[in-house]
Amino acid sequence: MPSVLLGAKMANEAILxxxxxxxxxxxxxxxxxxxENLRRRxxxxxxxxxxxxxxxxxxxxxxxxxxxxxxxxxxMPVFIASGVHxxxxxxxxxxxxxGSDGGEVEVDGRKxxxxxxxxxxxxxxxxxxxxxxxxSLR
Numbered sequence: 001m002p003s004v005l006l007g008a009k010m011a012n013e014a015i016l017x018x019x020x021x022x023x024x025x026x027x028x029x030x031x032x033x034x035x036e037n038l039r040r041r042x043x044x045x046x047x048x049x050x051x052x053x054x055x056x057x058x059x060x061x062x063x064x065x066x067x068x069x070x071x072x073x074x075x076m077p078v079f080i081a082s083g084v085h086x087x088x089x090x091x092x093x094x095x096x097x098x099g100s101d102g103g104e105v106e107v108d109g110r111k112x113x114x115x116x117x118x119x120x121x122x123x124x125x126x127x128x129x130x131x132x133x134x135x136s137l138r
Contacts, residue, residue: 012069012070012072013045013071013072013073013074014045014046014047014065014068014070014072014073014074015038015043015045015047015076016047016048016049016058016061016062016065016073016074016075016076017031017034017035017038017047017048017049017076017078018049018058018075018076018077018078018090019048019049019050019054019078020050020051020052020053020085021051021052021053021054021057022053022054023053027050028048028050028054030078031048031050031078032048034078035047035048045070047061047064047065048061049061049062051085051089051090051093057093058075058090058094059093059094059095062093062094062095062105062107062114063107063108065112066105066110066112067108067110070112071111071112072112072113072115073112073113073114073115074115074117075090075094075102075114075115075116076117077090077116077117077118077119079119079120079121080119080121080126081119081121082118082119082121091116094114094116095107095114096114096116100116101116101117102114102115
């Protein structure tokens with residue numbers, strides 16, 4: 001059964017990065033890069049799913065994660081701002097209540113806790129990145 005050591009406790013946890021999805025490969029490449037960055041920082045069991053247009057879709061990836069035996073999934077939207085996808089579409093695909101930060105889900109007879117993160121846009125560190133990008137243009 002998969003597990004990862006988090007601090008002093010042993011947990012059966014997975015991280016699901018969620019992207020919008022696109023007809024362009026660059027969207028997928030960015031999420032794959034961020035997943036690899038998390039792995040290099042010591043996070044194990046990092047997966048990727050997409051809301052639309054790119055495979056695997058969020059619901060399919062969640063089912064696969066649960067099939068592998070993970071019982072806690074940190075679903076992290078890699079979006080700048082909240083909108084209909086964040087508040088309605090993705091929670092439905094994850095099987096959690098709209099507007100919630102997660103809940104218990106059941107897929108194909110397996111149960112797991114899904115903890116749903118917030119989009120990136122309200123994080124003040126985004127301004128640091130923007131400042132660096134502005135400076136690089138000067």
